Amino acid sequence: MIEIVSATRCVECDICVKVCPANVFDATKDGAPVIARQEDCQTCFLCEIYCPTDALYVAETAEGPTGISEAEVEARHLFGGYARALGWKRGKAGGSQFDPTHRIRVAQ
């Protein structure tokens, strides 16, 4: 579930408000978006990869939050982890041309 919007990393572009398919965030007048409907989050990790500054963290549990702190996410280098694995950078798509899934299908 979405757990963290890092106010220090966020540049207040409101892209996450627009792209979250579950409409979880609300924009604010004076700062970073807020997690307004956490319960609706579908744990798809897509907001993370669209965020230009890796300011969002979605924890692995889908039924409820884990309570993880921003400090721990930062210390474990978890911000932007999924984007790096895909090859997306600063909110821009990339890396699909290196997808080795065809090798998995052969093994299958």
Add this chain to the structure above:
Amino acid sequence: MPKTATAARSAPERLHLTADVLVLGGGPSAAWAAVAAAESGATVVLADKGYLGTSGATAPSNTGTWCVPPGDNRHAVVERRWQRTGELADQRWMLRCVDTAYRNLLQLSEWGYPFPSEDDGRLYIANLRGPDYMRFMRRRVLLAGVTVLDHHPALELLSDGDAIVGAAGIGRQIERDWRVDAKAVVLATGGCAFRERILGSTGLTGDGYLMAAEAGASLSGMEFTGKYTLAPHGSSLNKGLPFRWASFHREDGSAILGPTGEPLRNGIGEREEEVARALIEGPVYARLDQAEPALQGWLRQGQPNCFVPYDRAGIDPFADLFRVSLRAEGTVRGTGGIDIVSDDCGTGVPGLYVAGDAASREIMTGAVSGGGAVNSSWALASGWWAGKGASTHARRRGGKAFRNEVRPLGQAGLRPAASPRADIAAREIIETVRAEVVPLDKNFFRSGAGLEKSGERLESVWRDVRDHLQGEGVERIRTREAASIAAAGRWSVAAALHRSESRGMHRRTDLPGKSPTLAHRLVLTGVDDFRISGAPERLAELAS
């Protein structure tokens, strides 16, 4: 300091647009329908509950397609696949689908979608990485001149008495009602995941089924909702592929055995049955220890989202045992949906077309799941046909479309049959439905007696929904979703009771084995008062 939302909270004027074709949905089938309709010269509006590019089942996933190159060999490939469908699929549709899907995959490559290459340098077009594919499709839809309304769920269809002439809904971020008058509508609203927390499920509440049924369309294959997929326990990652190379263990460490008495080393496909049986008894743990080091690397790189839960929880899934569950997938990896009656994906209701998971995929994949290949090709092909069909209908109807008085068709969750009651709430309704259609011992393994009991409970939930459930403003999205989930659950259990045999993912413990008299599809017609009839070649009938 509390922060204040900037979205306008006053109720502005309603948005009223006119178009030739209105596409409802924002997944691949909606995107292809919108592009196809726009290419034939239609003006097109696409309204999605979420955001075109991230919403639906494809965007968070990595979908393998059923990619069959042209040539005579196709017939053999289709025939082989048909053998696995429990005799319910239709080879003519399967062939049409692989042909059109292949053409559209080539189209994607011509447009510049960054496909990976095989060792010999040829592009590998049989796999579409969800986030990249859907972001790319958003751009194609916009380039085609389509008006895109994100976060604009449809609540109901509009009819002029002769045909469907549009839809109405609400812009949920601006809290403004919308209405689009259109000469034809494509329902590409996806399947019903019964609010299970799986990838892409948030918007997949079966809204299209209820809207179509209210308009007079039929459904088929609703009994085939017995598909579940493994996921790390408590996660949203219902992707079976890595479990192809796993071993499975009980709490006491003992191995779960396969049908031959050997330890299970593959947990997908038919082997889900052994895992399901063990899960009914107690917790199950897995380890991806059947994957060679090279394969481990490909899995990590090719299916990165599968590893997000492990990495974040600090688990090495190739070495450590971790707890797993089977996630219910409703009609998303099941096959039920709106019945198609013509080659252009018409529903039999003039002006109403259907594509992707909103449609029944029985003609493509029968009683077995189309996940893993068939469904994404079906979205590519059916989206295309529905978009073309809708634009042709729009052209034929011309100025006749908006002459009569227009009536909104929405009932349950919008306009209750009796007085609204505040104690009938969306959340509780969904929980009650889930208690009947999610548990493994009720829905993976089914029995006549169990289905009867579930049926009674779902009838009573449905009566409450029909008579008393109502919301105001954006709350209507939730009441309508609850109504759609209640309707889909009720139809699914009724169809499962009707199919007195076992076939594919419909497993009746009291009636194991196929019955030759039921080697045909079941078609369900009506909302409140519905009937189920056999469809021994309904399509042929309609065509003759």
